[in-house]
Amino acid sequence: MYYPAKITGSEKLSKTLYLKRIKILSDGIKEPLPFQFLLAWVPGVDLLPMSVADFSNGEVAIIVKERGEGSRALIRLHSGFLGVMGFYGAGFKPWSYKRILFIAGGSGIAPFFYLARKACEEGVSVDLVWGVRGGDELFNPRSLLNTVNKDTEIYIATEDCSAGYCGRASMLASRVIHENPGKWDLVIASGPQGLLREVCSLLSDTGIELYVNTETLVKCGVGACGSCVLKPHPLLLCKHGPVFRCRDIEGFLKGG
Amino acid sequence: MLETSIAGLRLKHPVMNASGILGSEPEHLEILAKQGFSALVSKTITLNPREGYPPPIIVELRNNGLLNAVGLANPGARVIPVLARKARELSKPLILSIGGSSVEEFVKLAELASEAGVDAVELNLSCPHAEGYGLELGSDPMLVYRIVKDVVSVASLPVIAKLGLTDRVIESAGKALEAGVKALTLINTVKAMSIDVYTLKPVLSNKYGGLSGPPIHPIAVRVVYDVYREYRAEIIGVGGVSSWMDVAELMLAGARAVQVGTALIWNENIVDEILSGLHKWLIDLGYNSLMDLVGIAVM
Ligand SMILES: Cc1cc2nc3c(=O)[nH]c(=O)nc-3n(C[C@H](O)[C@H](O)[C@H](O)COP(=O)(O)O)c2cc1C
Ligand code: FES
Numbered sequence: 425m426y427y428p429a430k431i432t433g434s435e436k437l438s439k440t441l442y443l444k445r446i447k448i449l450s451d452g453i454k455e456p457l458p459f460q461f462l463l464a465w466v467p468g469v470d471l472l473p474m475s476v477a478d479f480s481n482g483e484v485a486i487i488v489k490e491r492g493e494g495s496r497a498l499i500r501l502h503s504g505f506l507g508v509m510g511f512y513g514a515g516f517k518p519w520s521y522k523r524i525l526f527i528a529g530g531s532g533i534a535p536f537f538y539l540a541r542k543a544c545e546e547g548v549s550v551d552l553v554w555g556v557r558g559g560d561e562l563f564n565p566r567s568l569l570n571t572v573n574k575d576t577e578i579y580i581a582t583e584d585c586s587a588g589y590c591g592r593a594s595m596l597a598s599r600v601i602h603e604n605p606g607k608w609d610l611v612i613a614s615g616p617q618g619l620l621r622e623v624c625s626l627l628s629d630t631g632i633e634l635y636v637n638t639e640t641l642v643k644c645g646v647g648a649c650g651s652c653v654l655k656p657h658p659l660l661l662c663k664h665g666p667v668f669r670c671r672d673i674e675g676f677l678k679g680g
Numbered sequence: 681m682l683e684t685s686i687a688g689l690r691l692k693h694p695v696m697n698a699s700g701i702l703g704s705e706p707e708h709l710e711i712l713a714k715q716g717f718s719a720l721v722s723k724t725i726t727l728n729p730r731e732g733y734p735p736p737i738i739v740e741l742r743n744n745g746l747l748n749a750v751g752l753a754n755p756g757a758r759v760i761p762v763l764a765r766k767a768r769e770l771s772k773p774l775i776l777s778i779g780g781s782s783v784e785e786f787v788k789l790a791e792l793a794s795e796a797g798v799d800a801v802e803l804n805l806s807c808p809h810a811e812g813y814g815l816e817l818g819s820d821p822m823l824v825y826r827i828v829k830d831v832v833s834v835a836s837l838p839v840i841a842k843l844g845l846t847d848r849v850i851e852s853a854g855k856a857l858e859a860g861v862k863a864l865t866l867i868n869t870v871k872a873m874s875i876d877v878y879t880l881k882p883v884l885s886n887k888y889g890g891l892s893g894p895p896i897h898p899i900a901v902r903v904v905y906d907v908y909r910e911y912r913a914e915i916i917g918v919g920g921v922s923s924w925m926d927v928a929e930l931m932l933a934g935a936r937a938v939q940v941g942t943a944l945i946w947n948e949n950i951v952d953e954i955l956s957g958l959h960k961w962l963i964d965l966g967y968n969s970l971m972d973l974v975g976i977a978v979m
Contacts, residue, residue, distance in 0.1 A: 425742075426741065465735075467881045643732075648701045648945055649737060653705055658708075660711065
């Protein structure tokens, strides 16, 4: 569905990441599921797929990473109007698991916050491994949206070795999993395709269920244009995803 | 009970997908085949690849309609044999939708379709938002005649013309039949617009788009009725079908088959629901073949 919307909050979180709060100017919008996403329309500039980082009372939070012209325009939009389409995707409700390890790369952390809020309501625990390239991309996940539970463990990795573990998120995740056998029964990886591929192969022999939050070209969000198809699989990110089990999209992960 | 035939194709039931909701890649055909359509229709394919318009290309409207200006994005003619192979693998008849900005482009595409062994071609003479590629063609009855005539002369497969809502749609339909099409697909989306009332701008990047879904269904019924009354032609009815009753209406107006587009977005079980509804309808009415009901509302 298309909704007019207004930016109600804007915050620089780190060198490359920004938080935007968006009020939907329409009544009766249904609460999204974790991992559902929206398309943010900056008039005359671009339409950007964004994970829901939080939602309450018709207000959505998103985390925007500065990359191209479109994201820069959205970041610059401090109090103006924009369009929001959504919420799209099947979402993911992993409530049959006991303890989830969320492995995020860069801005792939965005859906963690909303998952954490919902998981807490459902009595499921979520821990976080967050990897970034440079330490200047980091912010404190605990203080961001107040969705992170006290019992949540947070592990940080930087590739420039300026903070936390020195190396990639997948490596750190592999280490903490081996140090804590039996602690997690579900892994969800979210971020660049390289990270997803590494998580799926590195952790394949742990016996833990492995899911990934995929990214690809999304032009419509409703399952019509076909741009988001995860070739060679007959699966649409915007309709069947964006979260898939590793083994269901092996061909796609290899291809990217 | 639900068998039908259209343009020489014998189909298990009358429900196909409408061109353009998926259908430009082999993976898309797999997704569509799972929904149970009796034949698959491709996205409109042009000779050269087309990027289409930048997003927004689709808007879900408050009135249950959908507005789109995709701009005929497709991978170009090289995908034709790939789609044909996939449809054979899926054991589904394939109707290849083709589009062009000249008579020559249509002819070339029809030749490629014949070579690839697809089951029929549907000429898109009705896209309301791709300049030079659609509605302008279909609203000029003489141009319709020329395109169809030339395509029919080279194509060794059944040719269907898809026409949209214009003031001269009945005339264009007549010319298409005269030039040798086996069937008509009626209608395409209806030219429309949506404006955001806070940013004060049209939402689609192309500003104009095509309206589809429930709001256009009564228009489709009217056009099918008028064309059937005039020519008793073979018609595929399309426009806003979201339940078996919508299909029933189009068939009573003269359609021997129907296509479903927009409703796929909101309902993955649409085909099964339509088929069981039609089945029950026939029993309620005491008929044993759907074909006996085609056009019987037309006087
Ligand atoms: C997103 C979208 C893309 C479409 N693309 C095409 C196309 O490539 N060729 C075509 O002939 N019709 C195209 N159509 C029109 C449909 O085939 C159909 O005629 C129209 O949507 C009305 O049917 P519906 O209300 O069931 O969707 C498209 C429609 C939509 C919604
Ligand atoms: S983005 Fe258009 S089908 Fe998924």
